[in-house]
Each structure stands twice: as C-alpha cells, then as structure tokens.
Amino acid sequence: MKKFISIILCLAMLIGTVAVSTHAQQGEITWDGDPVVFIQGYTGSALVKDRGLETEAAVWGAGRELDIAKIIISVPGILAGIVLHAMGDSSLLLSSFGALAEDMLGGIEILEDGTSKYNVTPYPYYAEEASIATLRANGKEDYVPEKDITNSILETVPAEYVFIFNTDWRLGQIDNSEMLAAFIDGVLACTGKDKVDIYALSHGGQTAAAYLYYYGTQAKVDNAVLNVPAIGGTTIATGLLGGNINFGMDEISRFLAVMLRTETDLRFLGKILPGDFLNGLINTVFSEMFLPVALNFGSVWDFMDIDTYTTYKAKYLNNPIIHGERIEKHDKMHYDCMANMSKGLKAAQTAGVNIYITANYGTQLGTGETVDSDFIIDTKNTTGAYTADYGTHFVKGYTAKGTNCSDPTHNHVSPSYTVDASTAFLPENTWFIYGQYHGQVYWDDYTRPMIMEMLLTDNIKDVHSDPRYPQFELAQCPVDGVYAKFTNEKSGYYNADSKKLLIRNICDENSMVITAIKADGCEFNLDSKKVLAPDEEMTVDCSKLSDNGCFIMEIEYKYSGSLLAQPMSRTLYFCEN
Ligand SMILES: [Zn+2]
Numbered sequence: 411m412k413k414f415i416s417i418i419l420c421l422a423m424l425i426g427t428v429a430v431s432t433h434a435q436q437g438e439i440t441w442d443g444d445p446v447v448f449i450q451g452y453t454g455s456a457l458v459k460d461r462g463l464e465t466e467a468a469v470w471g472a473g474r475e476l477d478i479a480k481i482i483i484s485v486p487g488i489l490a491g492i493v494l495h496a497m498g499d500s501s502l503l504l505s506s507f508g509a510l511a512e513d514m515l516g517g518i519e520i521l522e523d524g525t526s527k528y529n530v531t532p533y534p535y536y537a538e539e540a541s542i543a544t545l546r547a548n549g550k551e552d553y554v555p556e557k558d559i560t561n562s563i564l565e566t567v568p569a570e571y572v573f574i575f576n577t578d579w580r581l582g583q584i585d586n587s588e589m590l591a592a593f594i595d596g597v598l599a600c601t602g603k604d605k606v607d608i609y610a611l612s613h614g615g616q617t618a619a620a621y622l623y624y625y626g627t628q629a630k631v632d633n634a635v636l637n638v639p640a641i642g643g644t645t646i647a648t649g650l651l652g653g654n655i656n657f658g659m660d661e662i663s664r665f666l667a668v669m670l671r672t673e674t675d676l677r678f679l680g681k682i683l684p685g686d687f688l689n690g691l692i693n694t695v696f697s698e699m700f701l702p703v704a705l706n707f708g709s710v711w712d713f714m715d716i717d718t719y720t721t722y723k724a725k726y727l728n729n730p731i732i733h734g735e736r737i738e739k740h741d742k743m744h745y746d747c748m749a750n751m752s753k754g755l756k757a758a759q760t761a762g763v764n765i766y767i768t769a770n771y772g773t774q775l776g777t778g779e780t781v782d783s784d785f786i787i788d789t790k791n792t793t794g795a796y797t798a799d800y801g802t803h804f805v806k807g808y809t810a811k812g813t814n815c816s817d818p819t820h821n822h823v824s825p826s827y828t829v830d831a832s833t834a835f836l837p838e839n840t841w842f843i844y845g846q847y848h849g850q851v852y853w854d855d856y857t858r859p860m861i862m863e864m865l866l867t868d869n870i871k872d873v874h875s876d877p878r879y880p881q882f883e884l885a886q887c888p889v890d891g892v893y894a895k896f897t898n899e900k901s902g903y904y905n906a907d908s909k910k911l912l913i914r915n916i917c918d919e920n921s922m923v924i925t926a927i928k929a930d931g932c933e934f935n936l937d938s939k940k941v942l943a944p945d946e947e948m949t950v951d952c953s954k955l956s957d958n959g960c961f962i963m964e965i966e967y968k969y970s971g972s973l974l975a976q977p978m979s980r981t982l983y984f985c986e987n
Contacts, residue, residue: 449614455576469517524736532576537596543569558852582708587620615639626758642791647713649777656778786848794835806959826983846885856886914947931956960985
C-alpha cells in the first residue's frame with residue numbers, strides 16, 4: 411500500500427524523479443572552473459517550518475520522517491474503501507486517505523491569498539550552507555538530490571563548488587526566479603567567481619528559464635543546461651485539475667521499469683492492471699483531496715499553458731480582494747515571460763549565456779492526451795517546437811514553419827517527421843531525444859555524458875557544431891534494448907542510398923538475438939541466430955526500401971541464454987530526407 415500511495419503521489423504530484431543507484435561512465439572532461447548551481451525538480455526541495463525556533467520541524471522531503479505507524483493503521487481502511495468505491499460509495503476511501511494526506515501535507519498548506527499558512531522555507535536556503543561540501547560537513551548528505559547526476563558532476567567539480575538550489579515549489583516562478591537571482595549572487599560571493607553554470611531539471615527548468623528571462627542579461631551565467639524544462643507548463647496539470655486522468659497502463663508499466671532500473675519489460679503489467687478502475691480511483695482521490703490543496707499552489711498555475719491559465723483564472727482565481735497579488739504574478743509569468751520566452755532567452759544569449767535545452771519526444775502524455783511528450787511534459791511546452799499529434803506525423807514534403815529559424819540550409823524537422831524545431835524558443839540550442847522518459851537522463855549512456863559536457867565545458871556551441879550531438883537522437887537507456895540507424899546518413903533519416911542498418915545492443919547486462927526486423931516495403935538480410943553481447947553492434951543489409959516517405963520499423967529481440975526470455979521489441983520511425 412505504501413508503494414501504491416507512492417505511485418499515486420508520484421504521478422499526482424508529478425515531475426519528481428527517482429534516483430536509485432549510480433551508473434556513470436563519462437570520459438575526461440576539463441572543467442571550465444565555474445561553480446555549478448543545481449536546481450532540482452518539482453517537490454524535490456526539502457521544506458522546514460519555523461527554522462531556528464524551538465518549534466523547528468521538517469515538513470517535506472529529506473529530514474522528514476513519515477509516521478509509519480499511522481500509515482499502517484490507515485491501510486485496512488483504504489483497502490476496504492477501495493472495495494466500497496468499486497461498489498459506488500467513495501466516502502470511506504476519502505476519509506481513510508484524508509487522514510493520511512493530512513499527515514503528509516498538513517505542514518505545507520498555502521492559503522487562498524497565496525501565502526504559506528506556516529512559517530516555511532526550503533532547506534538548504536542560503537548559498538553559504540548549500541554547497542555539497544558544506545552539506546556533507548554538517549551531516550546533511552541526505553539533502554543532496556538526484557545522486558546520479560550530482561555524482562557525475564562531482565567526478566569533475568570539487569564538492570565545495572557544487573551548490574544545491576531549492577525552490578519553494580508551492581510558490582510561483584516569479585517568486586522562485588527572484589530567489590534564484592539572490593542565490594546566484596550568494597554563490598558568486600562565496601566562491602569569488604564571476605559566473606556560475608546552471609543545471610536545471612523539469613520544474614527547476616521553468617525556474618531557470620524565468621530567471622534567464624528576467625535576469626539573464628546580467629551575464630552571471632556561463633552555461634545553462636535546462637533538462638526537460640516545463641517552460642510552457644504541461645498539459646498533465648490540466649488533466650489533473652479537470653479530474654480527467656486516463657493513464658495508459660502500458661506506458662506506466664514501462665516508466666516503472668525505467669524508475670526501478672530493470673531491463674525486464676514490465677509492459678505485461680499493463681495487460682493485467684484494471685486500468686479503468688485505477689484511473690477512476692485516482693480521479694476521485696485527486697479531485698476530492700488534492701485539488702483543494704493544489705489550487706492554492708502557485709506552481710500549479712504556472713504549469714498551465716497561457717490559454718489554460720486564462721480559462722482557469724476566470725473559474726478559480728477571480729476575486730481581486732483575495733487573489734490580487736497572485737493574479738498579478740501569474741499574469742506576469744504567463745503574459746510576459748512565457749509569451750515572449752524566445753526573445754528573452756535570445757537576449758540572455760546575446761549577453762553571453764550559453765543555453766542548452768534538452769528535451770524528449772515520441773511518447774504519449776501520461777494522462778492520456780494524444781500530444782507528443784516525454785510522458786510528463788508536452789514536447790511543445792518544453793521547447794516551443796511545433797509537434798504532430800501523438801500517433802501521427804507530418805505529411806511527405808512538409809516544410810518547416812520557420813518562425814524562429816528560417817535558414818534554408820538548416821533541417822529542423824525530426825527524422826520521425828513529428829517535431830518541427832524551427833518554431834522552438836531556441837532552434838539552434840535545443841536537443842531532442844526520441845523515446846526518453848522525463849528526467850531519465852542518468853541511466854542513458856548517450857544523454858548523460860552529453861549533458862555533462864554542455865554543463866562543464868564550452869565545447870558544444872549549438873546543434874550544428876558537433877556531429878556527436880545532432881539535434882535529434884534516439885534514447886539509449888538499457889531498457890530501450892536496441893539502437894538502430896542507417897549508416898550512411900545522420901541518425902534516423904533515410905534516403906535512396908540507405909542500404910545498411912546498424913544495430914547495437916544497448917543493454918548493460920543482457921546478450922540478445924535480433925529475431926526479426928519488420929518495416930513496410932523493406933527487406934532485411936538478418937542473421938537471427940547471431941548473439942549480440944552488451945554494446946556489440948552489427949550491420950544488416952536492407953533492400954527494397956520503402957518509398958512511402960515515412961515508415962515504422964519494429965525491431966524484435968530476445969535476451970539470449972534464458973529459456974524464460976520474453977520476446978521484446980522497439981518501434982522506430984524513419985522518414986525520407
Ligand atoms: Zn536554424
């Protein structure tokens with residue numbers, strides 16, 4: 411049950427990531443000498459009540475001890491509540507869950523006017539206490555987030571130069587970006603340096619984007635890596651607020667496998683989980699219990715795109731006497747910052763900030779909307795790119811819209827013909843990873859070293875400057891199983907000369923055989939007996955290539971050496987270019 415609650419919380423409160431173990435193999439990196447400011451994702455920051463007073467208590471995150479006894483006591487009530495809910499009566503479910511939620515969320519309440527009910531601040535808060543070296547020295551190692559990424563950074567940067575910035579994620583980004591500006595000044599004062607490098611994840615990426623918009627021209631940042639930033643919000647927030655959640659059980663099962671770091675394909679769970687029932691349960695619990703709390707959180711409002719914000723504002727945020735200050739800040743965030751993001755980021759670039767936006771595409775949104783996403787955030791909201799609806803692609807001969815880049819020598823359309831990056835906030839500085847889930851960089855042997863190089867060196871200028879890091883590439887996480895590309899072209903695309911397909915086993919632990927390659931109109935000369943060890947690759951000849959413009963390729967494989975091995979597959983899209 412605790413796991414069930416964690417999953418619900420994880421999905422409902424969303425955009426946090428789970429880091430389980432270390433897996434880092436990046437090459438030598440020569441550090442540029444700038445201190446690193448690490449801005450973590452949603453709900454990641456620890457919150458403390460009454461700091462420095464006798465009543466001081468951790469109310470969220472690290473340092474907070476959940477009352478296990480209370481959780482255990484509530485289990486029978488919740489189980490019985492689920493049974494009654496199935497029979498049409500939700501009252502026991504809600505009261506049992508309510509007691510638990512009160513315990514978990516009681517200390518972090520935000521009042522209707524947008525201020526905190528209690529005296530709450532994030533910890534660490536001041537730059538002087540926020541370097542990993544200081545946290546360790548004070549016995550606060552638990553407060554270092556996202557251990558895989560921070561450990562990768564620590565391979566190159568001394569711990570006294572890596573700083574953890576926490577947002578008060580209950581507030582909006584106008585407040586958080588102001589706090590970040592003060593924090594960066596603090597880091598510069600502590601270290602005696604002129605500039606910092608920023609790594610910002612998800613909700614933290616929206617904070618960083620707002621910071622760059624309002625303070626970027628102060629040129630206090632050298633490299634800013636925004637990984638899966640929620641710059642334009644996420645449609646998942648609308649799904650949650652509308653009580654309109656329709657989680658796909660297949661995708662959730664696979665997401666779970668990535669979080670648990672198992673190479674086992676858990677999608678069989680999707681076939682046996684009662685999806686409709688679980689979605690109904692989550693909708694009930696969320697709309698009755700979390701919605702009233704969540705609607706006062708500024709961050710929830712900044713997760714809405716501009717149109718959704720305008721609609722919901724009229725419904726829920728319409729009393730100038732109570733909501734006046736909140737309305738002013740959210741209006742500024744949406745109608746100024748988000749509406750003019752491209753211009754603002756370009757001004758920061760002109761002032762000398764190197765901005766790297768890394769995003770994912772090729773997955774349906776977790777709550778079931780048919781938009782292209784990384785499961786948690788729409789690709790268009792992360793990057794500004796124009797995308798085809800999930801499950802469809804642009805027509806053959808599609809021409810890029812050219813809103814933010816109209817250079818005819820640039821190709822900003824993805825090999826899958828689903829993403830047009832010419833409309834992105836920064837077309838030359840946005841990298842797209844196909845099939846990677848939100849915030850799962852740490853287990854991806856391609857993306858993690860790329861991001862470290864962006865963050866810690868000045869080697870990579872833009873998507874054209876380094877053939878190792880093109881604008882579009884495939885996710886290469888062990889759970890993805892196989893990597894494939896036509897060898898005569900840059901990754902993904904094909905044309906009449908594409909005669910050889912390179913296939914690599916990207917598992918860490920399992921050897922495999924490729925049992926079949928299926929694609930419309932294509933024939934492959936495959937040796938289906940050949941065993942590929944981890945990291946081993948082979949080339950397959952192909953003939954009669956599709957002339958349909960775009961085609962789907964299904965690569966089927968099986969782990970070798972186990973009688974119980976399940977058949978698995980990876981689906982890829984190729985378009986002519
Ligand atoms: Zn361009």
